[in-house]
Amino acid sequence: VNCTQCHGSGAQGSAGFPNLNDDDWLWGGTAEQIQQTITHGIRFATDAETRLSEMPAFGDIITADQIAKVSAYVASLSGKVHDASLIQPGAKVFADNCVACHGDNAKGNKELGGPDLTDAIWLYGSGETAIADQVRAPKQGVMPAWGARLGETKVKELAVYIHSLGGGE
Ligand code: HEC
Ligand code: HEC
Secondary structure: OOOHHHHOOOOOOEOOEOOOOOOOOOOOOOHHHHHHHHHHOEOOOOOOOOEOOOOOOHHHOOOHHHHHHHHHHHHHHOOOOOOHHHHHHHHHHHHHHOHHHHOOOOOOEOOOOEOOOOOOOOOOOOOHHHHHHHHHOOOOOOEOOOHHHHOHHHHHHHHHHHHHHOOOO
């Protein structure tokens, strides 16, 4: 009733809305972490304790050339087609701008909701073009807070249910 409009009738997700059946988590997949996410939402402006992190719009921060390099580097991490000559310089751009939220090894950072960029699971698309679009102008997806609307007991039940769908982190 409350979740399928964004996460799909089987919780399988779609572009921009994470699949809740797998064990790949943006903000953490323990029952407690899931409960926290459902209670306070993500980037939900009216909840003071909402999960918050905002990937900067790098289109205003680094050059188009640097965006091309770092996008090729990120694509290479999951074996996507890329121009090999851009990998080394792209890794440098990544080290200078991206590790705080995505980790030294690009495997993500759940404290800040930074996705793992080395796996086959993508929120917004895996190709170099989709990656460059996100780097230029990040989507910053919003998830509503449910604590006040549904109450603690219902949110707990939901958290246990969602936890049971995943791989059991
Ligand atoms: C209006 C759309 C919307 C609705 C409705 C919605 N969600 Fe979400 N949800 C999102 C978005 C967008 C994200 C990812 C945000 C991000 O980029 O971090 C998300 C993320 C999550 C996460 C975190 C996943 C992770 O990998 O850490 C959980 C858990 C979750 N939603 C559960 C629910 C539940 C349970 C409901 C119903 C009570 C619900 N959502 C309703 C949009 C929605
Ligand atoms: C302040 C934290 C932060 C920094 C710094 C940051 N990111 Fe992100 N990144 C995020 C968050 C949070 C998301 C997912 C949320 C969204 O935009 O909706 C994300 C999403 C992405 C995605 C989409 C992943 C997917 O599954 O579709 C890519 C690609 C990406 N970042 C690349 C980069 C690159 C390259 C840099 C450095 C130039 C960078 N990010 C710097 C926080 C950050």
